[in-house]
Amino acid sequence: MKLSKKGEYALRALIDLGIAREVGRELVQVTELADKELIPAKFLEQIMQELKAAGFVIAQRGKFGGYRLARPAAEITIGAVVRFVDGPLAPIGCVSHTAYEKCSCPDEEHCGLRMLMLDVRNAITGILDRYNLADVVEVTLRKLRRDSLPLPFAAARPKPGVRVKRVAVSRRSTSNSRRLAPVEGLISELLPEYAI
Amino acid sequence: MKLSKKGEYALRALIDLGIAREVGRELVQVTELADKELIPAKFLEQIMQELKAAGFVIAQRGKFGGYRLARPAAEITIGAVVRFVDGPLAPIGCVSHTAYEKCSCPDEEHCGLRMLMLDVRNAITGILDRYNLADVVEVTLRKLRRDSLPLPFAAARPKPGVRVKRVAVSRRSTSNSRRLAPVEGLISELLPEYAI
DNA sequence: TCTTTTTCCTACTATTCAGATAGGGTTTAG
DNA sequence: CTAAACCCTATCTGAATAGTAGGAAAAAGA
Numbered sequence: 001m002k003l004s005k006k007g008e009y010a011l012r013a014l015i016d017l018g019i020a021r022e023v024g025r026e027l028v029q030v031t032e033l034a035d036k037e038l039i040p041a042k043f044l045e046q047i048m049q050e051l052k053a054a055g056f057v058i059a060q061r062g063k064f065g066g067y068r069l070a071r072p073a074a075e076i077t078i079g080a081v082v083r084f085v086d087g088p089l090a091p092i093g094c095v096s097h098t099a100y101e102k103c104s105c106p107d108e109e110h111c112g113l114r115m116l117m118l119d120v121r122n123a124i125t126g127i128l129d130r131y132n133l134a135d136v137v138e139v140t141l142r143k144l145r146r147d148s149l150p151l152p153f154a155a156a157r158p159k160p161g162v163r164v165k166r167v168a169v170s171r172r173s174t175s176n177s178r179r180l181a182p183v184e185g186l187i188s189e190l191l192p193e194y195a196i
Numbered sequence: 197m198k199l200s201k202k203g204e205y206a207l208r209a210l211i212d213l214g215i216a217r218e219v220g221r222e223l224v225q226v227t228e229l230a231d232k233e234l235i236p237a238k239f240l241e242q243i244m245q246e247l248k249a250a251g252f253v254i255a256q257r258g259k260f261g262g263y264r265l266a267r268p269a270a271e272i273t274i275g276a277v278v279r280f281v282d283g284p285l286a287p288i289g290c291v292s293h294t295a296y297e298k299c300s301c302p303d304e305e306h307c308g309l310r311m312l313m314l315d316v317r318n319a320i321t322g323i324l325d326r327y328n329l330a331d332v333v334e335v336t337l338r339k340l341r342r343d344s345l346p347l348p349f350a351a352a353r354p355k356p357g358v359r360v361k362r363v364a365v366s367r368r369s370t371s372n373s374r375r376l377a378p379v380e381g382l383i384s385e386l387l388p389e390y391a392i
Numbered sequence: 393t394c395t396t397t398t399t400c401c402t403a404c405t406a407t408t409c410a411g412a413t414a415g416g417g418t419t420t421a422g
Numbered sequence: 423c424t425a426a427a428c429c430c431t432a433t434c435t436g437a438a439t440a441g442t443a444g445g446a447a448a449a450a451g452a
Contacts, residue, residue: 001197001278001320003287003313005440011309012301029398038300043441049400062449063397078312082197091199104234105208110345112336113207116274116327117199123319124197131312140308149306201411225427239412245429258420259426 007085010047012037014056014081018073018137020153027066028153036152047085054084073137079128089128090121097121203281206243208233210252210277214269214333216349223262224349232348243281250280269333275324285324286317293317 013033020028030048034041048067051057058070069076083089083098093101094108095118105111144151209229216224226244230237244263247253254266265272279285279294289297290304291314301307340347 001199001282001285001287003197004438008288008299008309015308031398036302038302040441042443045399046401046441052399059399060449061399061447063395064450065398065448067399086197089197091197092204103204106232106234110336110339110343112211112332112339113204115335116323116332120320120323123323124316127312127316127319136308136312139311140306143306143308147306200409227427236412238414241428242412242430248428255428256420257418257428259424260421261419261427263428 001091003082004086006047007082009037009039009044010051010085011078011081012039013044013048013067014051014069014076014133015136015140016152017057017067017069018133019140019151021069021073022137022141023151023153025153027060027064027068029066032153033067050085056081056084069133073133074135075132077129077132078136079125082128089124090117091124092117095121097125197287199278200282202243203278205233205235205240206247206281207274207277208235209240209244209263210247210265210272210329211332211336212348213253213263213265214329215336215347217265217269218333218337219347219349221349223256223260223264225262228349229263246281252277252280265329268330270328270330273325273328274332275321278324285320286313287320288313291317293321 016033016036017028020026030045031041033039033048034044037044048057048059052059052067055070056076057067059065059067079089088096088099090096090099092103092114093099094103094105094111094114102108103111103114105114108114141151212229212232213224216222226241227237229235229244230240233240244253244255248255248263251266252272253263255261255263275285284292284295286292286295288299288310289295290299290301290307290310298304299307299310301310304310337347
């Protein structure tokens with residue numbers, strides 16, 4: 001039931017790009033992402049290529065280039081990323097909705113294991129398909145602010161004479177709070193503290 | 197997020213042993229399990245060895261030998277089996293309660309991905325640690341009876357002159373129904389039909 | 393134009409693991 | 423004594439995981 005390192009790195013990078021966006025930074029380089037997250041740079045580079053090919057990010061080549069999210073963070077679900085990098089979320093092929101595969105058991109309809117694993121699948125997708133990058137970004141920023149820690153990717157490389165586009169630094173995030181209703185545990189484990 | 201074949205086979209075999217017990221059959225041979233579930237016999241043999249070493253089953257050697265559950269089915273949770281065969285249930289080491297492992301990220305306390313994966317872990321363990329072999333056996337037998345299908349492992353090899361110990365064939369199963377409350381989906385997806 | 397910094401692209405590698413298969417040895421019932 | 427079971431160890435193949443390496447192409451700025 002593991003998430004691969006590749007999947008983990010991809011998500012961390014995408015979350016970082018979401019944070020960068022929220023903090024007014026348009027582009028982030030692979031090396032900076034790798035530095036911050038302690039990921040092997042060349043490995044992350046490959047991953048970013050794949051994320052680009054899949055349409056999750058857009059690259060800007062050349063000096064002062066980098067990556068940014070291809071869509072609003074609220075439109076990229078965690079589930080979509082994990083499925084792309086690591087394949088189906090279902091623990092067993094015969095309960096996957098997106099990539100069904102017949103299993104070897106003689107009678108799927110009366111297979112107790114299948115029934116159980118279907119619920120595991122639903123539990124997993126219920127979380128990963130419900131939450132998106134914006135949700136994770138929002139909660140991360142809240143925690144950082146609560147503890148008065150410096151936000152990452154703060155106003156980098158302000159070229160002399162060029163005014164940094166200040167995008168929505170203090171806006172209340174892009175994700176609607178309906179999604180963050182107390183579903184037990186989840187990110188909303190943290191939300192009660194702020195839910196006034 | 198996959199369950200390995202080995203894990204799948206182990207669970208199927210254990211569930212079968214639970215069914216056999218419930219139907220009055222004390223011992224089941226590897227070949228019979230493998231036949232029924234379409235599992236390579238030699239591979240399953242290995243797995244049964246490991247399950248024996250782990251204390252899930254007891255073997256009887258020699259002619260007319262076989263395997264049986266070492267404990268009541270209600271005392272063997274699915275989670276325990278999966279953990280034994282496939283390792284921790286958590287999708288990422290830093291959210292595992294039973295096998296915590298520090299991850300590479302610089303600040304676990306403010307890692308949004310970690311918060312999310314913690315909820316995934318809880319969702320998975322919430323199912324796999326809540327339900328046990330008896331629950332799965334119960335539901336499987338119900339489905340088979342509902343559809344008037346023959347129960348597997350029915351009264352095998354009645355040695356002449358020896359009366360088969362008829363253990364609890366029609367008893368209401370060993371698991372208490374408190375556990376099977378409608379948790380949304382799960383095995384209890386099927387229960388409403390019977391929950392009068 | 394030249395240099396620097398970035399992404400882009402391809403190939404390679406090392407190790408582990410999944411999923412078995414093979415071939416006997418040992419025990420027990422009859 | 424034999425058949426039918428478990429017991430034990432070794433081996434194998436292919437794929438996946440988790441990277442490394444090295445340079446080509448592009449863009450910005452001097």
